[in-house]
Amino acid sequence: MALGPISITVRLDDETQAGLRQLNANMGKLETTTKQTTVAAVEQATGLHKLQSMWSATTFQLQKFARVAVSLQVVMATVMTVLGIKAILDAADAWTLLSARLGLVSGSGAALAATQAQLFRLAQELRTPLDSITTLYTRLAINTENLNLSQSQLISVTRAVSQAMTISGSTAQETSAGVIQLTQALASNRFAGDELRTLLESQPRLLKAFGEGLMGLSPEFKKMVDGGMTVTGALRKMGEQGKLTSDLLIAAILSQMDVLNAEFKRFPVTVEGAWTQVTNTLTRLAGSFDVQPVIQSLQELRR
Numbered sequence: 001m002a003l004g005p006i007s008i009t010v011r012l013d014d015e016t017q018a019g020l021r022q023l024n025a026n027m028g029k030l031e032t033t034t035k036q037t038t039v040a041a042v043e044q045a046t047g048l049h050k051l052q053s054m055w056s057a058t059t060f061q062l063q064k065f066a067r068v069a070v071s072l073q074v075v076m077a078t079v080m081t082v083l084g085i086k087a088i089l090d091a092a093d094a095w096t097l098l099s100a101r102l103g104l105v106s107g108s109g110a111a112l113a114a115t116q117a118q119l120f121r122l123a124q125e126l127r128t129p130l131d132s133i134t135t136l137y138t139r140l141a142i143n144t145e146n147l148n149l150s151q152s153q154l155i156s157v158t159r160a161v162s163q164a165m166t167i168s169g170s171t172a173q174e175t176s177a178g179v180i181q182l183t184q185a186l187a188s189n190r191f192a193g194d195e196l197r198t199l200l201e202s203q204p205r206l207l208k209a210f211g212e213g214l215m216g217l218s219p220e221f222k223k224m225v226d227g228g229m230t231v232t233g234a235l236r237k238m239g240e241q242g243k244l245t246s247d248l249l250i251a252a253i254l255s256q257m258d259v260l261n262a263e264f265k266r267f268p269v270t271v272e273g274a275w276t277q278v279t280n281t282l283t284r285l286a287g288s289f290d291v292q293p294v295i296q297s298l299q300e301l302r303r
Contacts, residue, residue, distance in 0.1 A: 079291045088286055091279075098134045105141035118155055123280050126162055126264070127273030130173075130280040136162060136179050143187035147247055153254070157248025163260045164206040166267070174202040182206075186246045192239030200232060206253075209260060211235060213252025218243075 099116065106115040115137075125132040141149075149157070161182065164239045165175050178199055185195035199207055211231035214221040220243070224234040238244050 029184065064224045089280075091283045091286035094131060094283050098283075099130065099287070101138050102134060103175055105138050115151070118151075120153065120280065121160075122159060122162075122285055124277050126159070126166065127269065127276050128162055128166065129276055130283055132179075133158065133162060139179060139183040140186070143183040144246060144250065147187075147250060149250070153250075156254060156257060157250060160209070160257050160260050161206065163264045164209050164253075165203055167260070168203050168205040170202055178203045178206070185244075186249065189246045190239075190242055191244035191249060192236075192242070196239045196244075198236065200235075207232070207235065209256040210249060212259070213255040214248070214267075215237075216255060217248065217251055 099112065102115055102119075103112055119133050119137055120130060122128075123130040126133070131206045137154060140157055140161075141154055141297060144154075144157075161179075165178060170178060181195040181198040182203075185191040188195075208231065211221075211225075211234070214234075215225065216222075218238075221234050224237065225231060229237070235244065
């Protein structure tokens with residue numbers, strides 16, 4: 001059944017309404033004054049003083065309104081109006097699904113909450129979608145179970161791989177394919193064939209990290225490179241021989257953590273990255289909402 005338009009009515013008391021009217025009036029004056037000041041900023045210093053005065057008045061009205069109207073109902077109604085109810089519900093669903101996937105490898109209760117907190121901090125630090133970080137972590141945890149990696153090691157591998165993929169300039173599709181191929185290789189304990197070919201094409205920085213790590217971990221790999229073979233060629237040869245095992249690859253990428261961290265820190269914060277952090281925060285916040293009444297209502301509508 002198609003849903004009709006949803007209307008939200010917020011009732012405000014007289015003082016709040018008066019504060020809003022005054023706020024709107026000051027914002028209009030502020031816009032006019034800003035335009036006037038921009039044109040005459042160099043020649044008329046008085047315009048700047050006028051702008052500052054108007055801004056102070058507007059700030060005062062904002063603070064007054066916040067004191068009067070900062071109830072949960074008004075805030076939530078405002079957020080839902082701006083972002084849309086569907087966006088809030090989608091974010092809540094995303095958090096629910098992320099929690100379910102994490103629960104498969106982290107258990108429940110305090111252990112799950114601790115892992116969620118670690119991955120959220122990591123996603124914010126790397127300005128990476130929370131869903132991507134969680135997917136990488138869960139796939140690594142499942143496919144390296146036989147290696148008995150600690151929680152700290154899993155987080156470190158997740159960080160290093162994510163940083164390498166970001167430095168490679170991968171698209172979302174390439175990152176997703178790279179995660180699948182890498183974790184499949186780790187699960188099979190054999191890094192060759194399609195898995196190696198896909199990463200060679202789309203994840204050059206990740207393969208470079210493997211190569212640089214293997215130079216210090218595998219005498220055979222180092223001998224081939226020192227003998228004139230390219231890193232790519234050496235990786236292909238060892239892969240064909242079945243010598244690129246999961247434990248060796250994990251050790252190689254962990255040995256490059258400091259290098260990858262240093263490179264990643266040189267990347268500027270972009271608008272897209274900042275917006276990703278906002279989206280991650282919204283997802284986590286929406287996950288704390290009780291959406292069961294909404295789900296029940298939607299289920300009743302289909303009957």
